[in-house]
Amino acid sequence: MASHRKPPQHRRSGSRARTLLTAVLAGAAASAGLDGVGHAAPKPTPEQVREEVDQLYREAEAATEKYNGARERTEAAERRVGKLQDEAARRTEELNTARESLGSAAAAQYRSGNGLGPAMQLALSSDPDRFLRDAGLAERAGALQATEVASVARQIRELDEVRQEARTELKELEDQQKRAQRHKKTVTGKLGKARRLLSRLTAEERARLAAESGGGNAEAPPARPGGTGGAKNSSGTVSAPNTRAAAAISYAQRKLGSPYVWGATGPDAFDCSGLVQAAYRSAGVSLPRTTYAQIGAGQRVSRSQLRPGDLVFFYPGVTHVGMYIGDGKMIHAPNPSAPVRVAPVDEMPFAGATRVV
Template structure:
């Protein structure tokens, strides 16, 4: 009867066959081991393209700027709270002195009455644990003279105010401590982001650094092209406006004469009546900003030797007599919003959706700004970064 079972695989029995089989098995195992090790090692250090590295570094710098603005806000708040605490402590010290003076006055009355014999109501008041309860006893208060009543009233008033001021000073100190903790945390965040960016850049080979520089050149060239296009449009707009003013005999803004010629591009912004005043202030702010060219970006810095982005714009407009808040988030709320096509020299241009960077427009699609760590105050196209919006601060 035929068997339906599968035939057995023939086993090699000769010594040569066994050696061959052993060799094949060893090679197979080695191959599997090598593949296994390669598969495990590959995901641990994924290869990043230079474009990905650049994007990562740019993101880290932007995150550092966000953390810098948080630091600036916390520092400004801490400075204000420290001033408040100092004033409260000074007031408390003065109030305590007044309370002690009132107490000494009461003591004078008590000593005089003690020498004349007996324990007077004034002495009872000084010995009482709760002076207010004593004072509420009208029949005893009736025994005090007018001067003594005033001394008691003064003491109670100074004592109550001193208690309130101590409590307020204590609350302010608690708020200051919380703000200082926030300040410390923001500082650590900035330092961590910058350290990570430096570490990424330090790993690049010479060839990768050259490629990164080429990407930067392309980015700058595109930003420059857009700036030139904006400058051309603004110049054309100004030319037409001058022709219209000349044709209708309308005084040129800021000059008081027809076709006075404002000079330079930067958009007219509609020619408001205070254009001349703004142009004068903006010229002072820009002169200050230009004088800072070449000074290094340092996060949290407000000059005079280094600046961060909002520190530079704040200092520049301060030189023109205009007070700006410390952070980009507050500066963007100052003044009037301006469309990019209507920008004038001196206007503030803000970048990214998180409003983490700011520069000062100088005309021709360019700005002066403090860019990032490792760079200095310089002129660049406003299109080097995505624009959030712009304001005219004065």
């Protein structure tokens, strides 16, 4: 009878499990190259690298503009906090002076044998909340004391309001700093990935891509005021519509060849919005820090209406800006692989234009 028994079920299951495990491991070994034959990913072509790097640069530039905006708001919050802290210190000093004056009056009153009135007791209390709740008792004090006590009460309220406003601004400052750090992390991550991609190319391939990136060249004729179009005059210079536009163009021309550094506003390095901001600042015109704020800083104009000095914007989301100089060209800070240079306006998707002067 024993010869007809079925083998135990757990042995049969164990055998199948071992067979399956062996097959899985063999497949994993083959896919991982453990069978002695490597399967390395094919090296991307320079064109593929360029496409991916350009995309990373665009994403980094979008994050850069968000970082610039967060930094601008951070700096504004820092200024507000500083003013509020100064105001709180001034009001605290005034309050202490007022309470010292009441203290002197109270001492004189006590020495005279009249004792301290209820209003005076409240004014000198270390519990301002109780003082404010019971300030109605001041009405039972003399007219002079009532006026002094009311003044102290008002100063306590105003100081508390200033301190509360300062606390709110400090919270906003902390939030903006965190946002800036997040955007900074995004930018550095994108740029780091782009550098790693470029490092896989030969020196010759990198040099060729750098020459092609951004288009155009690093030279432009000087700008002169006069005229409304973009054509060069008989001397070969660009005719700017007014002296401020001419001054801004002249500044940008002097910065040709300067490196692109994200978050930079000069004088030796720039990002795209930092360049146009610095150029117009040199002409006495104040522009916002970011591309998406700069596009709203003047009169919107169509592409057919462009004049030298106009700001030209690119890509959905308005993440890149240059300065038009005429003849279909602009000066801009392209990306970390190319310096400030002259380039055709039509080399990137046009998003709009603004005339600031």
